[in-house]
Amino acid sequence: MKRYSFFKKQENHKSTDFTDVLEHLQKSKDFTSFTLNFENEIYCVSFFDTLIDKDIMHRDLLPFLHTNSSTLEELVHNLPIEGLVFTKNPAELQSQLLMGYIAITLTKSDQAVLVKAANNTSRQVTLPEVEFSVVGPKEALVESLDTNLYLIRKRLPIAELAVEEIIVGKLSKTRVAVLHIEGIANSENVETVIQRISDLRVNQIIDSSYISQMIEDNKNSPFPQFIDTERPDRLAAVLGEGKIVILVDGAPHGLLGPSTFFEYFAAFEDYFLNWTIASFFRLIRFFAVLFSILMTPIYVAVLTYHYELIPKDLVSTLVISRSGIPFPPILEALILELAIELLREAGARLPTKVGQTIGIVGGIVIGTASVEAGLTSNVLLILVALSALGSFTTPVYQMGNTIRLIRFPLLLMAYFLGLLGIAISFCFLLVHLLRISSLGRPFLEPLYPPRIYDMRDALIRLPFFLQAKRPIEVQTEDTVRLEPKEDSKD
Template structure:
């Protein structure tokens, strides 16, 4: 006898004592119920395709434009016709599909469906066959746009995860290249690949990064830049602790030095970590140049960064508080250029810096041809008009233009934006306290950098803590024979990259 209770205390739904319990996660063997459960779980979208194959009571369900039509017609539908009285095991063995699985759970079927699989259901069986034949739209391989170089490879990542991993395996042809995949995002279900080289990468760093990825509880993940910010050691810092790169050769160079890499499906930028502060200003092309030329390029780059950060604040501090540091021969033209300017130096500098950043942002957001025209014409017209109208001096215009030009020498796009951003508070402090304000800002930035870490590794390595052996490839680039060891910041299991002994000529 069955007795009805009014409500269940947990979910307040009518229940029956003695009634068989139904597991809503199990697939129904009846065709109509199975199709209806798929429709209900996916909210019956317009691109949900349901096909019947009458001879053997088969039902095919897939989402249009997510599966490869050629594979569907040639390897699935053609093989399933005219084969009555088959079982799921026979059907699975009949299909020549590389990735094919079975499941009795509705959750697994839906997850496979939205990832580009065809669900094959045989009437009377409570399991479904999942043939994975995804069709991923992606652009063709092209040269990197943000990390261009003259010498070296000229190919960059695109938005396809499988294509990006194949590019990486083209550089690192080794069975020690490990690839672990995770699913991130409750609604997006984006595939994230963690790559490292077994025998080189540190196990503790691998476990730390693996835990940070698996512990993410977010609704959506659409780009690798979002993932990098969420797994940073300090996401509140303006300085990035992980490198975003679109170059496979730079990505693989990091893996070979004991670093870890992350590739996100749908993103053309890959993540490399741990990353030190000094490495953001190094280019992969430095390894392709002779060490003398590479050293000159790096010194030029670091000089440009210092000019970009401190040139305009020094101008503001000198004109506001410290006239004695200005050479006497330079005082007359400087005073003449500022004779008609009604603003104090700090307001003048901030106004001109804002105009430069406005032109840069407008040029970046407009189409390429229009953006270049707006940047060049706008800079010339606005700069000339501002000087003639007495809004700014021509000397400051030169300093601000030189600072903006120097900021673009940074190989990392994100670090270049950081360099341009920190100029503004330094200019403000220089306008209030002169050179003392500049030193205060410098000390604050230095202390902040010393406190940062990247995946537990010191951010200012190898300068703090000091590691003399790792300084051979920092501000200067010594000959390759002196850089045979991997950087200590990654704690590599194998420290030797190659034999530093020179090759002896064969006298035979």
Template sequence: MNGTQLPMDLEAYIQALEDQFNQSPDLVQKIFHIKGQKIILHFVNYQVNKEQLEHELLEPLMSNRKPWTIQELQNKIPLASSETVNSVPDISKKIIHGSAAIYFPGEKEAIIFDVPEQSKRQLARAETESLVFGPQVSFTESLQTNLNVLRWRLDTEDLVVEKLIVGERIQSEIRLVYLKSLANEENVKTFRQRIKELTVDEVEDTSVLGQYIEDSSSSVFPQLLFTELPDRFCHSLSRGRVGVLVDKSPTVLIGPMTLFSFFESTEDLYMRWNMGTFIRLLRFWSMFISIILTPMYVAALTYHYETIPASLLITLGQSRSTVPFPPVFEALLLELLIELLREAGARLPTKVGQTMGIVGGIVLGQAAVKAGFTSNILIIIVALSALASFTAPSYLMGTAIRVIRFPMIVLAGAYGLIGIFAGLSFLVIHLLKQKSLGRPYLAPLYPFQAKDFNDSIIRLPFQKNTRRPVNVMPKDQAKYSKDKATIHKDVDEP
């Protein structure tokens, strides 16, 4: 028989459990004698709720006037969560997660009572995804809190929450979430299979899990959406997508997604449709400007002076008259400077980071122009490109756009407009090849699906938005009747 399997005598059981914890002083051991019966209790001191342990477990345990049986103990202790296990490793795993283990020496099973003491952050505003309109609450690191918020927002029996465990050495609890009547079964199976097949030591965070299960790990573009906003998560589920929550992570995972999904925001829904459409189109235009503006400057000054109006050419010549570097080196220098300021501002404390970003940008920009390292016009262009990249609601997509800008500048400096068009062509081909959970990444442009434009590129009035996106392949595409949604009656009409 395995040396860790129950039953065991008292000394062997204590020794086996202490070996599991490597003789840790945090493992608390209590031995009780009740009517001649020996009962041993184990728990980790800082992992259990002391008040709950004392009043709901110890007091009923000690008040019994006759020897306990396992069945009686489970029935009479006023704790909702209890189970039995039959091996020491299983007992130690439960204790680590905030349970108390009770064992009667010589029995085949031990009883586990769940009495965790969870230190968790309170619900607060989102830090990485700010909204002007709409709910301001964000997810936290507590899986139980996140599930509570999710159930509160999606108060329906149609919500399915599947429990998965991942990690060979350090296990993490993962929840697969979807609406049964909407989510495509193939999307659910793909998510479930990729998570179950992971053979890794641990999953540190939702973002790490996403990198493990995404379709192409070599692409700079994110293929699964990470968000800390419950309203965006619930909105995606209502469109037929599938979500994943990871314990101890404040962000959640959504898929399948398209490129255009990363430029959407739930704030687009909360404002009027024409304003939402304008802002969404502005984000797409900003992405293009961020990628192309600085490379066009480099290409024009290096190879294509004839494309610059004469009046502007004179200004450019005067601005660059003291700059000793070629345009490509000048542009790369300033882009790196902007990235250094951004990264330094993000790593410093909030107030210091904001001050450093503003003052550092002004001081360094002025000093660079006066020292002859760069021109005034390029500073304006680089600043516009940086601002344009910050309009993406997704931090990962904004970072991807900034990364793409560097090879585009190099191509523009090497081959001019031909290099820019070659870079854009390669970018389009790369995007056409990408998939998210096996679904096309460039939908609804490729494959072309005109009905999905409302859910990706523009936002029409709700009365006309009567169908869910086709590319997600939901079980039920119709949200509601288009004819009934457009009926307007006065109070005196029948």
């Protein structure tokens, strides 16, 4: 096969001199443009030092420019590089130079050849930091889109895996990839995601969280509607279920949707464990979150309005614990809750080793000092600490932030209206969850609308042979994912 068959020609534009473009780019100190004089022609080579791989230029490009070539077409025959692009458009020349291409022009030609030589320096594939698992794969996404696509494609080596790439951001020109499996994913979901991303008119896209906030159905809701994950194995698994995956160049996390409320309490490690153990852990997480949200407000409501609900054996303990406390229960609870949040933020923003020390030592010192100083009771200190631990059990970080936020409105309602305030707040929360959707799909599915089949992988995870069909909420084109075993014939 001849080498020129690897490059593609762009549509012909009006012949234009590229001198103005190159002179404009030379205002930047990292832009280089030099000429090479040979017997027949003068080549002009232009590129950005900070964007290209110098090895590609010195190894694959410059040694082959000395050949006797009077046209760019003849020059291409002698270059051992694939993906060469011809252009007559100065705007395209500028945009490709800024993407890590090398431009080659001849003095007697109105065309330019663009050679891809981008420097793809990026962080190596490492262990997951947020979604670490004891069993299962140990690879995590990195900041390179091409590397992330490789991590997914090697798990799904099929032609049906389609990748739609969109450039977003007037300034950042960020590559955004939308992945789905043709024949499985619902075409309406795919078109919705592509349309929403294509309609974005923003200057910069720095991370995948920008995309998530801009294309979700309910932008004012504290609940996330796209699951953010750093695990390529999880992304490959949900693609097989018919979901859509969004990858952003420069982001070590991928987005998947549509999602449901119960998926935020399901760790991907659950699928590597026996179904009974995995179901037990899911229930533990769900009840830990309920405990985290409700325990402190119930404490405030009971001590403020509902003394009769306290068991007789516990009354003396609470009286002794609160004796000498100058603050009402609501103020006492807010002091401890804010102290926990301050410690959590300080531990997250400081370097790893210092952050761990601040979190452990600071919690012990502040908790002990507040009890001994008579500012808070030891019973409430235990409840707040357990509530904080309960919020850490959610596998998805964004949902953990939402749980931390929800506790404060519930605390205030418990102070003003007691248990009635908690009930009212819980009803408002339930109504809000019922109104949320993810890519137009119900967020509270399979509870609403009720879908018994999808309950097999919601609060509990039943064995794989009982999940022969894909989730109904995704509305996949191919619903079967586990075909029945054929009877062997003698």
